Amino acid sequence: MSFKQIGAEEKSTRRSALLKKFQGAFSERPIEPIEVEPSILRRWTRRDLLLFGAGTLATLVVGGSQLPRNVLQRLGLDQGGTTGPENKWLLNQALRLDDDVSTALYSQHHLVPTYTKSQITPLKNNYNGATPDPAYIPGWRLTLDGLSSGLTVSLDIEALLARHQLHDQITRLVCVEGWSAIAWWSGLRFDDLLHAYPPVSQAKWAHIESSVNLDANGNPDPYFVSIDLLTAQHSQTLLATHLNGKPLPVEHGAPLRLLVPMKLGLKNIKAITRITYTKDEPPDYWAKRGYSRYDGI
Amino acid sequence: MSSRRPTCGETMTTGARALKPRALVVRRHHLLVRISHWLTIPLLLGLILSGISIYWASPIYQHDPNPTTGSFDPFADAGIWICAHIPWLHHYADPANWVYNHGSLGPYMLAFALRFHWLCAYLFMLNGLVYLAGLCSGGGWRSLLPRLSDARGVLQMARYYLGLPYVILARRQPIHPNFRTKYNPLQRLAYFAVAVAGFLAVATGWAIHKPAQLSWLTGIFGGFDNARVWHFWLMGFFLVFVIPHVVLVIADGWDTLRSMITGWSKKFKRSEVSDHEL
Numbered sequence: 001m002s003f004k005q006i007g008a009e010e011k012s013t014r015r016s017a018l019l020k021k022f023q024g025a026f027s028e029r030p031i032e033p034i035e036v037e038p039s040i041l042r043r044w045t046r047r048d049l050l051l052f053g054a055g056t057l058a059t060l061v062v063g064g065s066q067l068p069r070n071v072l073q074r075l076g077l078d079q080g081g082t083t084g085p086e087n088k089w090l091l092n093q094a095l096r097l098d099d100d101v102s103t104a105l106y107s108q109h110h111l112v113p114t115y116t117k118s119q120i121t122p123l124k125n126n127y128n129g130a131t132p133d134p135a136y137i138p139g140w141r142l143t144l145d146g147l148s149s150g151l152t153v154s155l156d157i158e159a160l161l162a163r164h165q166l167h168d169q170i171t172r173l174v175c176v177e178g179w180s181a182i183a184w185w186s187g188l189r190f191d192d193l194l195h196a197y198p199p200v201s202q203a204k205w206a207h208i209e210s211s212v213n214l215d216a217n218g219n220p221d222p223y224f225v226s227i228d229l230l231t232a233q234h235s236q237t238l239l240a241t242h243l244n245g246k247p248l249p250v251e252h253g254a255p256l257r258l259l260v261p262m263k264l265g266l267k268n269i270k271a272i273t274r275i276t277y278t279k280d281e282p283p284d285y286w287a288k289r290g291y292s293r294y295d296g297i
Numbered sequence: 298m299s300s301r302r303p304t305c306g307e308t309m310t311t312g313a314r315a316l317k318p319r320a321l322v323v324r325r326h327h328l329l330v331r332i333s334h335w336l337t338i339p340l341l342l343g344l345i346l347s348g349i350s351i352y353w354a355s356p357i358y359q360h361d362p363n364p365t366t367g368s369f370d371p372f373a374d375a376g377i378w379i380c381a382h383i384p385w386l387h388h389y390a391d392p393a394n395w396v397y398n399h400g401s402l403g404p405y406m407l408a409f410a411l412r413f414h415w416l417c418a419y420l421f422m423l424n425g426l427v428y429l430a431g432l433c434s435g436g437g438w439r440s441l442l443p444r445l446s447d448a449r450g451v452l453q454m455a456r457y458y459l460g461l462p463y464v465i466l467a468r469r470q471p472i473h474p475n476f477r478t479k480y481n482p483l484q485r486l487a488y489f490a491v492a493v494a495g496f497l498a499v500a501t502g503w504a505i506h507k508p509a510q511l512s513w514l515t516g517i518f519g520g521f522d523n524a525r526v527w528h529f530w531l532m533g534f535f536l537v538f539v540i541p542h543v544v545l546v547i548a549d550g551w552d553t554l555r556s557m558i559t560g561w562s563k564k565f566k567r568s569e570v571s572d573h574e575l
Contacts, residue, residue, distance in 0.1 A: 028439050028478055031565060035319040048559045052335070059339050066416065068409045071402050091409075094416035105510040112509040113516075172521065174508055177407065178355035180521050262509045290408030297509045 066090050095292060102296030112236055112261045115170045115182050120244065123173065123181040125251035129215040132271060134250040136212045142256060146207075146277030148198045157255045161241060163196065164188035169236060174297055175265040176286075185259045187240035190232045199229070199277030206232050207282035208258060209274040225269045226284040226293065227260065229277075236261055239272070264295040322561040325479075329431025331557055333424045340424055343417035345532055349401030350410035353394075357525050372396045422499055428492075440479040441489050450474070450482030458483075477566065487538065494534045501528040 064077070066088045125131060142160065144153040166186050174180040199206075206227045213223035231237060238259040241248060248254040253270020260267055266286045276282070287293045326334070356370045368374050376395030380386040389395060397404045402413065432438040453474045464471045474481065480488065504515040504524040518524040546554055556562035 026439060026442060029436060031323045031479075033321040033323050033565065034561075036322055038318070038320050041320055041322065044561075045555065045559055052558050055335070059336075063339050063343065066413065068402060068406060068413075070406075074398070074403070088412075091412040091416055094419060095412050097419060098415045102507070102510075105507060107510065110510060113512045172508065174521065175355070176411070178351065178357075178505075178525065180508075286408075290412070292411075297507055 062090070099292055099294040099296075102292075102294050106231070106262065106296050108230065108234060112171055115172070117170065117184060119182050120170065120184055121181045123183045123243070123252065126175065126265065127214075127251065127270070129213065129221055130218040131251055132212040132214055134254065136271070137250065137254050140255055140273070142272060143274040144193075144197050144276075145274065146199055146203055148200050153197055157241070160188060160239070160256065164192045166241070167238060169238065169259075169261075171236065171259075171261040173261065173265050173268065176291060176295070184244045185238055185240045186242035186245070187238035187256075187259060189235065190237045190239055190258075191235065193239060194229070194233060200279075202279045203277035204229055205278045205281050207276040207278055208269050208272055209276075210253075210269055210271045211273045212271050223269060223285050224283065225258070225267050226282045226287070227258070227263075227267065228281075228294075231260060231262065231296075234260075234262065262297060264292075264297055266291065267295050320563060321565075322563050323565045324435075324560060325556045325562045326560050327431040327435025327437060328560060329427050330435060330437055331431075331560055333428035333431060334557055336424050336427075337421075340417050340421045341535060344414060344421060345535070346401050347410040347414040347417065348532060349397065350403060350406045351414060352529065353397050353401065353404045354407045357522075357529055366393070368393055418499070418502060421495075425495055425499070441485060441492070443482070443486050443489050447482035447485060450476060451486055454481055454483035487542075491535070491538055494531050494538075498528065498531040498535075501525075501531060504528075 064072070069086055140157065142155045144155070147153065165188065167189055168184065168186045170182060170184045172180050172182050206229060208225050208227060210223040211220075213221050215221035240253075240257050240259040241255060243249070243252050248257060250271075253272070256272045257270040258268050258272060281293070284293060353372075356372065358371050359369045360371070362369045363374070366374070366377055368377065370393075373393040373396070376397070377392045380389045380392035380395055386392075386395070391398065394404045402410050432441070457471070457474055461471060476482065478485070500514065501518055501524050503511055504518050505521065505528060508515045508521045508524075515521055515524050518527050546557075552562055552564050
């Protein structure tokens with residue numbers, strides 16, 4: 001054999017040794033049987049089965065304690081006669097954790113995805129109750145409270161449209177129910193309103209109300225949401241006046257609604273009649289009904 | 298769990314003979330793998346029950362309203378059909394919601410279902426980390442990695458199972474293909490797929506949960522609506538996996554089921570023990 005051939009052989013054996021080592025790292029190790037006395041095996045088995053049973057019981061109790069009352073009733077497990085709000089500690093902790101995660105993920109400069117006009121999809125009327133009678137629209141005014149000037153300001157739609165530049169954005173509205181729609185919104189930036197009528201310096205929240213909201217039977221059911229001012233100042237948070245190029249119709253909250261695409265649809269309050277700036281978090285319609293407070297997406 | 302190597306001539310306090318017949322066992326599953334395995338059951342159950350309640354609020358699959366029933370949801374259609382065709386369900390109060398009442402926390406439960414889903418989801422993610430820790434600590438991860446050479450073995454196992462009904466009916470002796478590894482290739486593929494499905498279910502969940510702040514993640518799955526579809530079918534995968542898994546564990550005998558509780562097994566092949574090349 002020539003030196004060249006020997007060298008080539010050495011190289012290939014080295015390569016296949018390396019390959020074997022690499023494959024060896026990923027391949028199963030030979031198992032090592034252990035000798036144990038059967039009585040010890042029985043003891044271990046008994047101990048582990050008892051632990052398993054205890055764990056199963058604990059899981060059933062803890063998990064079952066968090067199930068909603070009517071599920072327990074359907075399973076025939078409810079003690080019966082218990083009325084009033086359900087307080088599920090673990091569930092509330094999970095909701096708080098999730099809201100904290102949402103708050104942490106929020107970024108003032110991160111923009112939500114925007115779309116083109118060809119991607120617009122139909123947007124349904126998602127009024128939870130009856131749609132308000134459009135009679136409120138001609139005399140509509142927006143009331144602002146909690147301002148640093150100490151005054152209460154009342155504006156009509158012409159004042160809003162005249163004094164502030166309108167911005168367009170085509171964004172996705174995501175409903176808590178799971179559906180979403182892409183729509184073209186136009187309106188003034190909430191941030192511009194905050195600059196024109198500054199809130200008191202300690203304010204961290206906006207309490208936004210719609211007094212014209214109705215329940216399913218057509219009776220007054222005022223709607224209200226809490227919005228943190230940080231989100232309100234985001235460049236994509238609009239006080240929308242137009243949908244798909246036309247003034248808002250009554251089904252979509254004429255003449256002014258909130259458009260906050262980095263929160264769930266339920267925060268996008270329609271037919272706004274009043275905004276009050278507060279220091280502490282104000283109440284929220286759906287948060288009272290068991291949904292999240294922050295609703296960040 | 299400690300085990301001592303026997304030393305000859307040891308006497309017992311009772312005065313019995315020192316050398317008793319000993320059993321040979323092998324370690325199969327690390328403690329963390331076992332804990333996370335069993336916790337997956339209530340967590341996955343909670344996720345699916347609450348998930349279907351969430352699905353009810355806005356079903357992914359809808360059709361034009363049925364002129365007779367007014368239903369736009371195939372699951373509602375199924376409920377109506379079931380109640381119409383099963384004798385003792387003819388007078389069921391809410392046929393359209395039969396499937397939801399028996400396969401979820403129920404309709405009209407969105408707020409509760411969301412909270413329950415998130416509780417189970419965060420615990421599920423934690424559980425997944427525990428599982429990974431157990432796989433690493435026990436070295437079990439090596440037994441789960443599929444290899445290219447598995448393809449042949451997967452087909453062998455598939456052919457075995459497909460032929461099993463005939464073999465049983467014809468009273469022939471089923472001949473299980475022999476493999477020298479902890480899991481046969483089809484098993485390995487299935488268990489690996491479940492782990493991947495768990496990861497994807499969590500990823501698609503976040504994609505649905507944060508389509509604005511994690512828009513890049515939602516984009517990977519083709520947008521918000523597609524991410525919902527992924528999430529739904531991944532749930533379907535778990536359901537499809539569970540049935541053969543439970544059937545085969547039972548068919549394999551008590552030792553196999555016990556090994557997932559105690560961590561050791563009395564069943565092992567000589568070929569697993571001896572030195573082999575892979």
